[in-house]
Amino acid sequence: MNKHLLSRREFNAGCAAFALTLPIISNIAAADQPAPELARRTVKFPDGTVVPALGQGGWHLGQGRHPVAVETEALNMGISLGMTLIDTSGNYGHGQSEQFIGPVIAPQRDRIYLVSKVEGDEIEGDGIARACAASLSRLATDHLDLYLLHWPVPSKHFPGIVAAFEKLRAEKKIRAWGVSNFDVGQMEDLMRVPDGHRCATNQVSFSLNDRGIERDLLPWCAQHSMPVMAYSPLGGDHHLVISNPTLMQIGAAHGCSAAAVALAWVIRSGNVIAIPESGSPEHTRENAVALSLALTPQDIQALAAAFP
Ligand SMILES: NC(=O)c1ccc[n+]([C@@H]2O[C@H](COP(=O)([O-])OP(=O)(O)OC[C@H]3O[C@@H](n4cnc5c(N)ncnc54)[C@H](OP(=O)(O)O)[C@@H]3O)[C@@H](O)[C@H]2O)c1
Numbered sequence: 001m002n003k004h005l006l007s008r009r010e011f012n013a014g015c016a017a018f019a020l021t022l023p024i025i026s027n028i029a030a031a032d033q034p035a036p037e038l039a040r041r042t043v044k045f046p047d048g049t050v051v052p053a054l055g056q057g058g059w060h061l062g063q064g065r066h067p068v069a070v071e072t073e074a075l076n077m078g079i080s081l082g083m084t085l086i087d088t089s090g091n092y093g094h095g096q097s098e099q100f101i102g103p104v105i106a107p108q109r110d111r112i113y114l115v116s117k118v119e120g121d122e123i124e125g126d127g128i129a130r131a132c133a134a135s136l137s138r139l140a141t142d143h144l145d146l147y148l149l150h151w152p153v154p155s156k157h158f159p160g161i162v163a164a165f166e167k168l169r170a171e172k173k174i175r176a177w178g179v180s181n182f183d184v185g186q187m188e189d190l191m192r193v194p195d196g197h198r199c200a201t202n203q204v205s206f207s208l209n210d211r212g213i214e215r216d217l218l219p220w221c222a223q224h225s226m227p228v229m230a231y232s233p234l235g236g237d238h239h240l241v242i243s244n245p246t247l248m249q250i251g252a253a254h255g256c257s258a259a260a261v262a263l264a265w266v267i268r269s270g271n272v273i274a275i276p277e278s279g280s281p282e283h284t285r286e287n288a289v290a291l292s293l294a295l296t297p298q299d300i301q302a303l304a305a306a307f308p
Contacts, residue, residue: 040052040053040082040291040292041053041054041267041270041291041292043227043267043270043271043272043273044227045176045200045201045227046198046200046225046226047176047200049113049145049175049176051084051085051113051273052082052083052084052085052273052291053267053270053272053273053274053291054082054083054085054263054267054273054274054275054276054287054288054290054291055083055084055085055086055087055113055115055229055273055274055275056075056078056079056083056085056086056087056275056276056277056278056284057087057231057275057276057277058086058087058088058089058092058097058098058100058101058277059088059089059092059097059277060092060093060097060277060279061075061088061092061093061097061100061101061277061279062093062096062097062099062100062101063093063096063097063100065279066279066280068100070279070280070281071100071279072104073281074278074279074280074281074283074284075101075104075284076104077281077284077285077288078278078284078287078288079105079108079111079112081284081285081288081291082288082291083284083287083288083291084111084112084113085112085113085115085273085275086101086105086112086113086114086115087115087116087203087229087231087275088101088114088115088116088117088139089116089117089150090116090117090118090119090122090131090134090135090138091117091119091150095134095138098116098135098138098139099138101114101139102138102139102140102141103140105139105141106140106141109141112145113145113146114139114141114143114144114145114146115144115145115146115147115148115203115229115275116135116139116144116146116147116148117147117148117149117150117180118131118132118135118147118148118149118150119131119150119151120149120150120151120152120153123149123153123157123160123161123164126164128161128164128165128168129164129167129168132144132147132168132173132174133173136173142172142173143172143173143174143175144173144174144175145174145175145176146174146175146176146177146178146200146201147165147168147174147176147177147178148177148178148179148180148201148203149161149177149178149179149180150180150181151180151181152179152181152182152183152186155186155189155190158189158190158193158196159193159194162177162190162193162194162195162196162198163194163195165177165198166195166198169198176198176200177198177199177200178199178200178201178202178203178229179199179201179202179203180202180203180204180229180231181202181203181204181205182202182204183216183217184216184217184220187199187202187217187220187221187224191224199226200226200227201226201227201228201229201273202217202221202226202228202229203228203229203230203231203275204217204228204229204230204231205230205231205232205236206218206228206230206231206232206233206266206272206274207230207232207233207234207235207236207239207241207262207266208235208241208244208247208262208265208266208303208306208307209235209239209241209307210232210235210239211307213228218269218271218272221271222269222271227271227272227273228271228272228273229272229273229274229275230266230267230272230273230274230275231275233262233263233266233274233275233276234259234262234263234276235262241258241262241307242257242258242259242262243258244258244306244307245306246302246303246305246306247261247262247303247306249302250295250299250302250303253299254293256286256289256293257286257289259276259283259286259287259290260286260287260289260290260293261290261293261295261299261303262290263276263287263290264290264293264294264295265295265300265303267290268295268300274290
């Protein structure tokens with residue numbers, strides 16, 4: 001079956017069906033070999049939409065960190081290896097991230113699950129609708145699959161924000177909405193607002209170097225059947241986990257990189273989507289291996305000890 005010929009709906013349905021019937025297999029192939037198509041991990045949103053458990057972050061893309069052609073190749077490489085969820089924000093590089101991503105995804109828009117964000121200082125009046133229109137224009141698309149409030153604002157604003165998101169959803173400019181950087185108390189406040197329960201996800205920092213949400217938010221989201229979207233899943237620019245000897249050892253045993261092991265750890269529960277960023281095709285190829293990598297209980301134990 002050629003995934004390139006499928007619409008996103010068909011691909012999602014196929015992934016969901018396969019996820020139900022097939023076990024995730026341990027990846028013992030070399031990192032430069034494509035992951036087995038049918039073993040890729042997926043995550044289901046509350047509305048039934050199924051996405052790959054690994055997406056691609058876009059914070060620094062289109063801003064000169066790598067040459068444009070290299071970043072374009074990296075993004076396309078990730079998409080072709082199944083990392084079809086792409087995360088950006090209206091404020092990344094003052095819109096440059098969205099402007100870079102737009103033309104790359106335009107010819108393949110129906111394969112992409114596109115996520116962008118609105119800022120807390122854009123919520124007054126019809127600010128969310130205007131910010132969304134600007135993002136759609138920069139991304140050269142007529143809809144976002146998911147629109148997130150980037151950072152928490154005081155809870156008194158939640159009813160207005162949810163109403164604005166729901167209006168965009170009714171107008172089909174966004175398919176779903178969610179939040180980012182919310183703690184459990186803020187999630188509880190959100191659930192008390194009319195339609196607050198329609199929140200699709202909370203995007204938060206989560207990696208072996210930042211395990212704070214395991215205490216409260218991760219179990220809270222699991223209880224509410226709400227996937228968590230993990231940003232900085234490799235630890236982010238300043239706390240990258242990939243040089244850790246335990247990660248490297250486990251990677252060597254599975255025939256993959258330390259980065260793939262770190263990402264497989266983040267997405268192992270089935271309720272977490274990780275969005276590593278890379279503007280390097282080689283790194284993107286390494287990262288995609290995590291989609292089909294199953295860590296052993298011994299691996300998990302060793303990582304827990306190495307990253308207490
Ligand atoms: N909601 C929020 O508040 C928020 C906050 C931060 C980030 N985010 C989102 O999350 C995404 C990812 O977060 P992040 O960029 O902070 O952290 P990250 O994905 O943990 O780390 C990115 C860094 O890792 C490097 N890298 C990626 N794959 C690698 C590999 N296989 N081997 C070695 N190095 C590798 C990248 O460099 P190369 O490009 O050279 O590969 C880059 O320097 C962002 O792009 C953004 O979309 C959201």
